[in-house]
Amino acid sequence: MTTLLEIKNLSVNIATDQGDVHAVRDVSLSLEPGETLAIVGESGCGKSVFCKSILGILPVRAEVAGGEILFKGRDLAGLSEKELETVRGKEISMIFQDPVSSLNPTMSIGSQIVEAVRAHQKVGRAEARERAVSLMKQVGIDAAEKRFDQYPHHFSGGMLQRSVIAMALACGPDVLIADEPTTALDVTIQSQILELLKEIQKRTGVAILFITHDLGVVARVADRVAVMYAGKLAELGTADDIFYDPRHPYTWGLLSSLPSTDGDEETLNPIPGTPPDLINPPRGDAFAPRNPYALAIDYEEAPPVFKVSDTHYAATWLLDPRAPRIEPPVRVKNGRVIKRQEAFR
Template structure:
């Protein structure tokens, strides 16, 4: 597969009165054309900062890309000026934000908001843009598009507003689509429709997608690969089957164990003790060590590298060292893994 995006050793920091907050600390990942990479983790793990940094949407200052490369089709976005980035945002890379009401201008008609990108990036005339807006609204499943494009955001339901945001993101046929928890505020039915829409459009355009979510059920249905983030780092990355059926990092075990399942025999959920670290002063060694019941002395002294599990699967845990003790996931997690395997919740059963 052709590589679309390649992020190498990216560090993102925010300078505050209290000091430097190291929000993203040496992240590496790639996205191929036509591929969906899901980034998962608790709130504050660095998911949204990572993807906003790709588009240089973090406020600078106080935010800054401290180190690393963001290679998009071989071009390092980290070195581009704001004027150069404006030519890429919306055209080559688009983003669907979590809350459509903060993404849409309440004083502008929906049609005009979608047309903006078409006129700026595609150099369309107003009449051409109007015809394309109608096509886009129909594409995302909004009926009576001719009249709806003349209405304001408050005249749309939550699900319809999110469809409008998707239409804006797709207007210029981007090569990379970043979706930052795009279905969190929607009910299950509308959520499924939006996810189905994104996958359908991806098949038609061969776009790469980065999907940020905390919902592992969504991940199982949409992703090809999964990156698990904790304390500003990717602690495990692999295919959907790697992460769901053969997780290696204790943090990934905790995330899977906390996921409700109707098929698990034991209804009790696994709870990860403690809370994420303060990235103003990141802990020495493995940041997850204070919450890890399987932590060893080395976890408190040295940060683990990404150990290779297979050609597609890597995890940053000292448990994978050749001299580490052989430790299995907790029983609650094993039950959920067995339940997922029995119902085919992995890659083979995606929408």
């Protein structure tokens, strides 16, 4: 299988009056055709900046400071704005967290989907309208012909997100980047959108890069999981690797913070402290000050990436042969904290 998207040693800085924020620090990841790779971590860990760099839609004063973004062997990081416009929407599309901010309130939903269709396809307006109505039906918008002429304020949150998904699929992209696409929705609608994305992927074979802080969502959609912390990759593996055999203390902390599956604990277990200031990244392992299992070396030297298996990697000194043997928290062992989430699959 040929790798669709390969990101090598990517670093992204954001200039501020106080200094450069090192938002993404030497991250390498790949995405295969038809798979879903979830990128998970707390707010501010670099997930969204990492993904926006792929399409060259970084925030003002942000820039790629190093690395390659290889899409079908072509380095997107080296393309001009005009060249990137031929990739955005047509080959790589993005669904944003808030559908309201993604839509123009002065245009009908159907007109906006038509605009997305015609942006990269040489079709007439009548054909584009037919395509737009078909897309609306595919994403589960009832009475699509009638709702074509309605405006965003006529749609519920779930229907707005379905409309945004239709726009993202307008040109049949190879990669769909979903940036927290269900965060603003209630649990029932969230479940419907996740099922829709899975059904679309099964039908079209699109690869999905799914950004989220919600491990329950990850358990439902991901083939592989990348855990990010302080702009770096902490752990990478299959969904089973991460949920049933996690190796990084940060991953343990994220899993421990989920509600218990047994319902016998009244308190949650949040990770103490806050992520570090990335204007002046800490020496050593950035997670060390919040890590109850930190070793002396964690405060002095950043850990290398250790190979656990052919699919599983983690950047923690606990995997060094010289490190003491430390077991994960009881709540994390054997995937106990995630079993309830699996019941919603």
